[in-house]
Amino acid sequence: MTDSNKIKESEITDENIYLNRRNFLKAGLLAGTTAATAIGYRFLNPAAPTEVKTAEIADVIKNRTSNPPDEKTPLEDIANYNNYYEFSTGKREVAGAAKDFVTRPWTVSVDGLVEKPRVFGIEDLLKIDQEERIYRLRCVEGWSMVIPWVGFSLKTLLEKVKPLSNAKYAAFQTYYPGSAPEGNEVKLPKGDNGMQSALLAGIAFPYVEGLRLDEALHPLTILATGIYGRLLPNQNGAPIRLVVPWKYGFKSIKSVVRITLTDREPPTTWNIQSPNEYGFYSNVNPNVDHPRWSQATERRIGELVQRKTLMFNGYGDEVAELYKGMDLKKNF
Amino acid sequence: MSDPKFDKFLIFVNSLVPLAVLVWDAYFGRLGANPAEYFLRTTGVLTLVFLILTLAITPLRKIFGFNQLIKFRRMIGLYAFFYGCVHFVTYSIFDKNLDLRVIAADVWKRPFIAVGMTALVLMIPLAVTSTNGMIKRLGGKKWQKLHRLIYPIAILGVTHYYLIQKSDITYPLLFAAVLAILLGYRIFKRYFPASRRMAAE
Numbered sequence: 001m002t003d004s005n006k007i008k009e010s011e012i013t014d015e016n017i018y019l020n021r022r023n024f025l026k027a028g029l030l031a032g033t034t035a036a037t038a039i040g041y042r043f044l045n046p047a048a049p050t051e052v053k054t055a056e057i058a059d060v061i062k063n064r065t066s067n068p069p070d071e072k073t074p075l076e077d078i079a080n081y082n083n084y085y086e087f088s089t090g091k092r093e094v095a096g097a098a099k100d101f102v103t104r105p106w107t108v109s110v111d112g113l114v115e116k117p118r119v120f121g122i123e124d125l126l127k128i129d130q131e132e133r134i135y136r137l138r139c140v141e142g143w144s145m146v147i148p149w150v151g152f153s154l155k156t157l158l159e160k161v162k163p164l165s166n167a168k169y170a171a172f173q174t175y176y177p178g179s180a181p182e183g184n185e186v187k188l189p190k191g192d193n194g195m196q197s198a199l200l201a202g203i204a205f206p207y208v209e210g211l212r213l214d215e216a217l218h219p220l221t222i223l224a225t226g227i228y229g230r231l232l233p234n235q236n237g238a239p240i241r242l243v244v245p246w247k248y249g250f251k252s253i254k255s256v257v258r259i260t261l262t263d264r265e266p267p268t269t270w271n272i273q274s275p276n277e278y279g280f281y282s283n284v285n286p287n288v289d290h291p292r293w294s295q296a297t298e299r300r301i302g303e304l305v306q307r308k309t310l311m312f313n314g315y316g317d318e319v320a321e322l323y324k325g326m327d328l329k330k331n332f
Numbered sequence: 333m334s335d336p337k338f339d340k341f342l343i344f345v346n347s348l349v350p351l352a353v354l355v356w357d358a359y360f361g362r363l364g365a366n367p368a369e370y371f372l373r374t375t376g377v378l379t380l381v382f383l384i385l386t387l388a389i390t391p392l393r394k395i396f397g398f399n400q401l402i403k404f405r406r407m408i409g410l411y412a413f414f415y416g417c418v419h420f421v422t423y424s425i426f427d428k429n430l431d432l433r434v435i436a437a438d439v440w441k442r443p444f445i446a447v448g449m450t451a452l453v454l455m456i457p458l459a460v461t462s463t464n465g466m467i468k469r470l471g472g473k474k475w476q477k478l479h480r481l482i483y484p485i486a487i488l489g490v491t492h493y494y495l496i497q498k499s500d501i502t503y504p505l506l507f508a509a510v511l512a513i514l515l516g517y518r519i520f521k522r523y524f525p526a527s528r529r530m531a532a533e
Contacts, residue, residue: 029342030342034349037349038349045353047357089498201500274499292443299368
């Protein structure tokens, strides 16, 4: 018994070393593969938000209009969750892709059915009284924010060019390389300026939008030059964009280079892309669903539970008048 | 040298890593401005990834001779079901506030939801019959026939992904292309088996 015991003891020691080495290998393999999987996942799902460092806008007029009781969405969220297909179709990727977008020199041409067509330099537009407007923004995708814009009424600008009496609509155009408006005074950045092809985005460029003239002249409709008292970050439509708070977000066209008054309903990008899903009006309406998803509720950024979507995004008192007698199910 | 139990454990842990990082990011508020949407989309994509991995095993074995891979197929398939369930639960809680009537209306009214739900429901019998006991009880042939359901499930899954896109269909097309290769391989094998090809030559 003692003899056989001795032999066995040595065997056990051997096996222990062997097992230890194997366990060590296994632990290494486990740690190595999980780290690789995690790094692979992280590579496909980057997670660093971009900081906003744009200049402050001087002398912003506050509280000229009443503000919604809703809590404002943090700047970091507003600047890192964007739909701006010229840069990326990923909402979290736009900020990074638009980082090097050049917005100087910049002009906005206002033409068409107006008495005095004019090309405005961005410097001139920034000289117009800038006021803060805290608006709800409801995206057609079913999420919403509350954004403290800085800007001025579109009406202020349109009055400078004197619309003709036969002007019925306003057409807007976003900057896109190679599609600048005509005119000697037009000055816009050259090159591709960081924007991608329409093929990758799946929608046609330049992005175009439109409003009825009474919508364009409505006091709630503004041209925004900033958020949170600072100049617009590139990803939010720098240097100047439209904001129409009672319509789905895609109507609020970004980085505007041209406004043309017309007598005919102008073509609009998403309506061209998918006419049964996105109408010309695109007023926020909880009773008319998008063909593929419900519009009855929305997720306010920062909240986990869905909240009810309000008719005209809660601006019914101000704008319902514009659509009196219209069938909003047909004119969605 | 090979330790089948440990190999399976490796695959088991690695398959949980994406969920672990996702939950970690969620806990520390790093999922971006809309964490619910991000969680929903990511678990959906992970479901498709695991469906594709499950379907990749047979071609990889037959073409490259990686026969060992068969040991992991059941687990990877069950992970596809697992991520599909997490995806569904995320949708039910954060998109629909756990309102069953709203969910039912959604399935009825929206083709892309109906397509996704069909795929998930079809995965249930496959998950249930994935045990050794069930394979024996059904018999190999019957079991195999039933488990061919994974082909329509994968097609429905990718279709579901395609239908939710607004305009950029790069990722759905990528999944569709890989799926087409994996299913195309099987069709090719079925209609042009090696023996017949040789005979023709």
